[in-house]
Amino acid sequence: MNGLRALLVDDEEEFVSTLVEWLDYRGVTAGYAIDGEKALEMLQKASYDVVVVDLKLPGMSGVELVHIVRKAYPKLPIIMITGRGSGRDQEYEKPEGVYDFLPKPIDISELVTKMKEAIEANEHRQP
Amino acid sequence: MNTGNRNSDSRDRLLYACLAFSGQITASVTHELNNVLGTIDQVAGLLEDLAATPASEVTVAVERLSTLTDRLNRQTERGVTLTKRLNTFAHMGDHITVECNLNDLLENIAGLTQRIANMQRVELKTTLPNHDITVRTNPLFLSHLLFLCTKKALSLADRDVVLEIRLSQCDEEAEVTIEAPCHETAADRVQEDDFELLRSRLPVVITEQLSDEGIRIGVKLSTGGR
Incomplete structure (x- = not known):
């Protein structure tokens, strides 16, 4: 699964840009958006293998973004990240189509593994 | 309800409201602090990867290292400011x-x-x-x-x-x-x-x-x- 392309959506620009740089070093080509509207623009302009969305975003929330992405790009795997105390956020149920929740700070190896798993799981779901 | 009960009820509601307020502030600031620590963790991880790569395989430009250390400094400063603010807030109930x-x-x-x-x-x-x-x-x-x-x-x-x-x-x-x-x-x-x-x-x-x-x-x- 070489040449993985990921879109990361997080309003913490220094956090997400560093993660993009680090993922690049680990062989994942990633782009980032700092809010939901910009993420949707980027999804229209380029194709990605997986999207990683922060639960808390300014304006459109992460959950709202996931719902829109699921409708517009039903085959695109989604992973959510959260800065809350618990990785498996108790206040929010995992929205349909979200492969997994990951807590911040992000373990890069775990993130890459989850991305690959999410893509594989999605491929197996295809008819 | 007599006056004593009303006063006690009002005190309880005020106490609960203040606790909820403190909770909202603490949740918001600790969430932000987690982002600060998350960024520092990403930068440290990237630097670790760069340091572990044999010099023959990668050349790290000084500008790239400088950008990363600037990022560390900014996030540390942000973390210190947030901690000071939260500490000041925590002491508001002292008197x-x-x-x-x-x-x-x-x-x-x-x-x-x-x-x-x-x-x-x-x-x-x-x-x-x-x-x-x-x-x-x-x-x-x-x-x-x-x-x-x-x-x-x-x-x-x-x-x-x-x-x-x-x-x-x-x-x-x-x-x-x-x-x-x-x-x-x-x-x-x-x-x-x-x-x-x-x-x-x-x-x-x-x-x-x-x-x-x-x-x-x-x-x-x-x-x-x-």
Whole structure:
């Protein structure tokens, strides 16, 4: 699964840009958006293998973004990240189509593994 | 219900409201601190990967290292500021009534509320006079009241606007005004019970104006000639 392309959506620009740089070093080509509207623009302009969305975003929330992405790009795997105390956020149920929740700070190896798993799981779901 | 029960009920509600307020502030700031630590962790991880790569395989430009260390410095500074603000906030309940510097109190509460505003795509701007204004008050109650006023204005404010919190003094009165452009006329969504409870415990006069230009909330306090 070489040449993985990921879109990361997080309003913490220094956090997400560093993660993009680090993922690049680990062989994942990633782009980032700092809010939901910009993420949707980027999804229209380029194709990605997986999207990683922060639960808390300014304006459109992460959950709202996931719902829109699921409708517009039903085959695109989604992973959510959260800065809350618990990785498996108790206040929010995992929205349909979200492969997994990951807590911040992000373990890069775990993130890459989850991305690959999410893509594989999605491929197996295809008819 | 007799007077004793009513007073006890009111005290309980106020205590719960203050605890909930402290919880909201702490949750927001610790969330932000987690982002700070997360960024530092990413930079450290990337540096670790770069350091572990044999020199024959990769050349790390000095500019790249400099960008990463700048990022570490900025995030550390941000973390220190947030910790200081949270610590100042935590000490507000140390005394019931104190001589309180309104400039400092306002700056701190605005700093602690910034992230909540950012989530609604509103920028907070604090305008302070060039002299200190002090009042004798309960700093926790006053902070809570100003937080609720700010949240009320935020709930009505348009997106991508500046919400201004301004402190001024006229004779023996200090006034905090909270203003933001808005086009919404729906009823506010702030917990009115808490608002009234705090208003009744503090010697303040609150005015609210909702017009075509926006929302304006004024909180007047007596400086007692200080």
